[in-house]
Amino acid sequence: MAKPKIATDWLGGCAGCHMSLLDIDERLVALLDKVELTSSPITDLKVPPASGVDVGILEGAVNNDEHVHTAKRMRERCRVLVALGDCAVFGGIVNMRNYFPISESLRRAYVANESTVDGVIPGSEDIMRPIAARAVDKVVKVDVYLPGCPPTAEQILYVLSELVEGRIPKIVGEELKYE
């Protein structure tokens, strides 16, 4: 039987959930015996294979037009979608920016800023447009929620191990933590 395939990506977040994934440490070896890691920020494959993956994992909130696209593509190409960490689950700290108009945030960072000289707000066609930050499930259906900032390596390993065995993991009791 072919190994189950996993794809991961990050949206608007800090990469900390992927760091926690790497904190699985030497248990990665056993995990990689059981699963095939396809596209991921930690590999050179950038896009989930068109033939699909068994498990898709998204870290971070949706906060620009590209993230919407990335989330939808992951949803289309995976059987089970995992929202990894507080930002993906409910928007997390990224949502704090919604208390301010995006134009004000951009102005503060790039124009009205003490260290910036002759500032302009970046806006060439080469770069993405920010949108109000939101959880992944505001854009696509999510099957498994794993909160935490970040979730621990043990929690991530548990979720992956259950999914690999074809079970939907249940995160309850002390394992269910938000920050």
Next chain:
Amino acid sequence: MSRKIMIEPVTRIEGHAKISIYVDDDGQVERAFFHVNEFRGFEKFCEGRMFYEMPWITPRICGICPVSHHLAAAKTADGIAGVAPTRTANLLRELMHMGQIIQSHALHFFELAGPDLILGFDASPAVRNVAGLIQQQPELALKGVGLRRYGQEIIRTLGEKKVHPRFAVVGGVNAALTPAGRDAILAGIDQSLADAKLGVNLARSWLEEHGDYATHFASFPCGYMGMVQDDGALELFEGKIRLTDCNGRELVRFAGAQYLDHVGEHVEPWSYLKFPYYLPFGWPDGSYRVGPLARLNVASHISTPLANEEHKRWKALNGGKPVEGTLYYHYARMIEVIYALERVQQLLDDPDILSNDIVVNSNEVTGHAVGAIEAPRGTLFHDYHTDGDGKLTRVNFIIATGHNNWAMNKAVEEVAKGYVDGNHLTEGMLNRVEAAIRAYDPCLSCSTHAVGQMPLAVSLLGPGGQELDYRVRG
């Protein structure tokens, strides 16, 4: 009229960073642009929060080196409260910081960039990653994994979590180190030093083997910035910031609080990542590099014996002048791991390390402070203003990776010059452009977001927009 060909990613669907390269009539590269694609807005949305929350909020700028933000925020918060942490608190903060230097550098060397060096730039993208390394060279991969784990365990021992720990507070830290915690860290140090030496040797011998290539790959002169001790030795936690010119001559040495007198930031409309530069020289002449390569160039020596031995070799690479080749960042990074491990030993041997005198209270609000630290990727500044109650009114960050923005653009341009021949793209170009950027270990989460995500697809467009060539990876 100069004919221009533009190379840009076809899709907007992937990667928070992407690259455009402009080519002239003769197929020669004129300019390259490294676009950083995302904006989160921490500087604005921290306004209105209390200053003492910043050690919890700002690590979420970056989950790869959260301890840098945690500690820079704590230092700034100390300044707002007008307190100096106790000696033990500073020792423990530095210990956590060394844990981070070890984990972040080990992660980068063995798990992110290492596969390029160890498996080869032209290895199949399907295996040229940490999973491929684990499968092909499990023993080496596991040493790297173990070294990173050691750094992460130091962080967890002090702050309960490996990523986003809670440890530093205004005026100190929230928990003393227990004898059991100290002994657990000490127990792992010999193995970690052995593994780090393996990394140093791997990096040095790779560079020796590929000497000509490494010396010329994305090699260019510029200024260098890094923290130093009073006698000019490498410093990562607390000290003045030294800026040198391209020949290694000191231009200025300043305390973090004076950063606005020396550092300005330029903005380009095509990137969310700003371009810091040395103000008196203006943009772009005042551009400089930061991070491991810059720090080893800036430092006159290293205060710990093993790292200093290796640093002597470093200084000999270019006859005492700054080392310019981008790939030398990898070597510098591993030398810093040796230093960090030696510092861990020194800190744990300090008789004050187990003291319970870990925090100083204050009921003052000064209204303004700056905190600086050497993050794994370079110099980091936090700058807060508050009202009389300590509510933040103005927050400014200059983030480590930002200082290298000019250099990453320059590196892409230098590499592209060697690999773009006007009318078609080669796989070799894609690999090497990525490798050039990756050598800076860019942590674009910091200030924006986009660690390591490189272009998926590049197309070569003629002046009329017609597609001349197209390459896709993945």
